[in-house]
Amino acid sequence: GxxxxxxxxxxxxxxxxxxVIKCTYSDSASNYFPWYKQELGKRPQLIIDIRSNVGxxxxxxxxxxxxKTAKHFSLHITETQPEDSAVYFCAAxxxxxxxxxLYFGRGTQLTVWP
Amino acid sequence: xxxxxQSPKYLxxxxxxxxxxxxxxxxxxxxxxxxxxxxxxxxxxxYYSQIVNDFQKGDIAEGYSVSRxxxxxxxxxxxxxxxxxxxxxxxxxxxxxxxxxxxxxxxxWLTVV
Numbered sequence: 001g002x003x004x005x006x007x008x009x010x011x012x013x014x015x016x017x018x019x020v021i022k023c024t025y026s027d028s029a030s031n032y033f034p035w036y037k038q039e040l041g042k043r044p045q046l047i048i049d050i051r052s053n054v055g056x057x058x059x060x061x062x063x064x065x066x067x068k069t070a071k072h073f074s075l076h077i078t079e080t081q082p083e084d085s086a087v088y089f090c091a092a093x094x095x096x097x098x099x100x101x102l103y104f105g106r107g108t109q110l111t112v113w114p
Numbered sequence: 115x116x117x118x119x120q121s122p123k124y125l126x127x128x129x130x131x132x133x134x135x136x137x138x139x140x141x142x143x144x145x146x147x148x149x150x151x152x153x154x155x156x157x158x159x160x161y162y163s164q165i166v167n168d169f170q171k172g173d174i175a176e177g178y179s180v181s182r183x184x185x186x187x188x189x190x191x192x193x194x195x196x197x198x199x200x201x202x203x204x205x206x207x208x209x210x211x212x213x214x215x216x217x218x219x220x221x222x223w224l225t226v227v
Binding site: 044089 | 154172173
C-alpha cells in the first residue's frame with residue numbers, strides 16, 4: 001500500500017512567522033492529497049486539498065504545493081497565529097481510485113508562540 | 115461534519131468485555147471508515163466500507179469487527195481479542211462525487227479499566 005512520511009513531527013514558530021510541513025508518498029498513482037487540522041480533543045477537519053493535475057493551491061494564509069515527480073507535497077502557513085496551534089495531518093489517496101481509502105502521515109504538532 | 119454522529123463520546127470497559135461504538139451519518143455518503151488514534155501514531159485505519167453489505171479490513175483490523183447493513187450506519191465492535199483497546203476512535207465518511215474527501219465524526223474515547 002501507500003506509504004506517507006511527514007516531517008517534522010513537532011514545529012514551534014513565533015507568531016507572524018511562516019510554518020512549513022512536508023510529506024512524501026510512495027505510490028505514483030496517488031492523485032489526491034488533503035491536509036487536516038486537529039485541535040486537542042477534537043476531530044480532524046479538512047483545511048485544504050490538492051489534486052494531481054494542479055501544482056499549487058492557496059486559501060488565504062494557507063497554501064499547498066505538489067511535486068509529482070519528486071512525490072512530495074507541502075503545507076505552508078503564513079503569518080501564523082496562536083489559533084493555528086494544532087496537529088496537522090497530510091494524506092494521500094489510494095492508487096488512483098475515486099472512492100478509495102486515504103493513507104495518513106503521523107502528524108505534526110505545530111505550536112505558535114505569541 | 116455535523117452530519118456524522120458517534121456515540122458514546124466516552125466509554126469505559128472492563129477487560130474481557132466486547133463493546134460497540136455507534137456511527138451514524140445523514141449526509142448520504144457512500145463510504146464509511148473507522149480510524150484509531152493513539153498519541154504519536156497518527157490515524158490508523160481499522161475497517162472501511164464503500165457500499166452496503168460490503169467492507170474491507172484496514173491496517174489494524176485484528177480484534178475488531180464491523181457491519182454495514184444500512185447506508186447511514188457503520189458500527190464498530192471492539193472485541194476482547196483486541197489487546198490494547200484504549201484509544202480515541204474516529205468514524206468518517208465520504209461522498210462519492212467529491213472523490214476521496216472524507217469528513218470525521220467527533221470521536222469516541224474508549225478506556226479499558
